[in-house]
Amino acid sequence: MLKSILIMFLLVLGPFALSAHSGEEHQKNKMESAPSPEGLKKVNEHYLKQVKPIFKKKCFSCHGSGVDLPWYAVIPGPKQLMEWDIKKAKKHLDFSRDFPFVSHATPKKDLQAILKMVREGSMPPLRFLLMHWDGALTLEEDQVIQAWAKKSLLQLQQTP
Ligand code: HEC
Structure with a gap:
């Protein structure tokens, strides 16, 4: 039961974590090459x-x-x-x-x-x-x- 809640949590939050990260990268790249x-x-x-x-x-x-x-x-x-x-x-x-x-x-x-x-x-x-x-x-x-x-x-x- 606890395990499935954890998996659900990861599924929901996973994409947010990913997009936050890629957003950061994007900005960094932009600043470097401006x-x-x-x-x-x-x-x-x-x-x-x-x-x-x-x-x-x-x-x-x-x-x-x-x-x-x-x-x-x-x-x-x-x-x-x-x-x-x-x-x-x-x-x-x-x-x-x-x-x-x-x-x-x-x-x-x-x-x-x-x-x-x-x-x-x-x-x-x-x-x-x-x-x-x-x-x-x-x-x-x-x-x-x-x-x-x-x-x-x-x-x-x-x-x-
Ligand atoms: C008939 C319409 C048309 C004409 C005329 C045209 N293009 Fe394009 N161009 C496109 C389309 C549609 C795309 C989007 C990519 C694709 O689907 O092929 C594109 C994409 C591009 C890209 C890629 C942009 C990217 O973000 O990667 C460049 C660079 C480009 N065109 C330059 C030119 C140049 C320079 C000329 C003139 C010599 C030209 N195009 C003439 C339709 C056209």
Whole structure:
């Protein structure tokens, strides 16, 4: 009897203990990697000049204000797919207010994710490119984004 009460207790309180712990870890990580406002400003200046024009053309339809939707976005089917993409894309990363982006991660993590996606060629998603044949990044755009992300990561590391 006593044993089962104990087990019940653990079952009820276990998740609380776990979540309290992970919350703490989360905050600690955030504090350690918080870049300075000056560092972020520098990254944004470079972003506005070189990268934003590319993002506007190739990424904003999902990660931005969503105003510049492609023609097929009004057709039922593509429309639903597009709306679903936008909702999901913006939840991950929202470019509409410049750098640092609105996101669930840190500025550094965002830069790393952008670098990874562009390196892998997995953004914009393939299903988007199937309908939007000029939506892919050109080699030059690809290089501009990668150079910016790499330089910015270094910059944010140097300014504690
Ligand atoms: C057709 C809509 C669409 C376009 C256009 C698009 N994305 Fe995405 N993006 C998504 C979706 C949806 C996700 C969420 C992950 C998934 O389900 O693939 C995502 C996720 C991401 C992530 C991962 C964020 C994270 O938290 O891990 C990055 C980085 C990203 N996109 C960058 C870009 C860049 C850079 C461009 C332009 C070159 C771009 N995307 C264009 C739809 C889009």
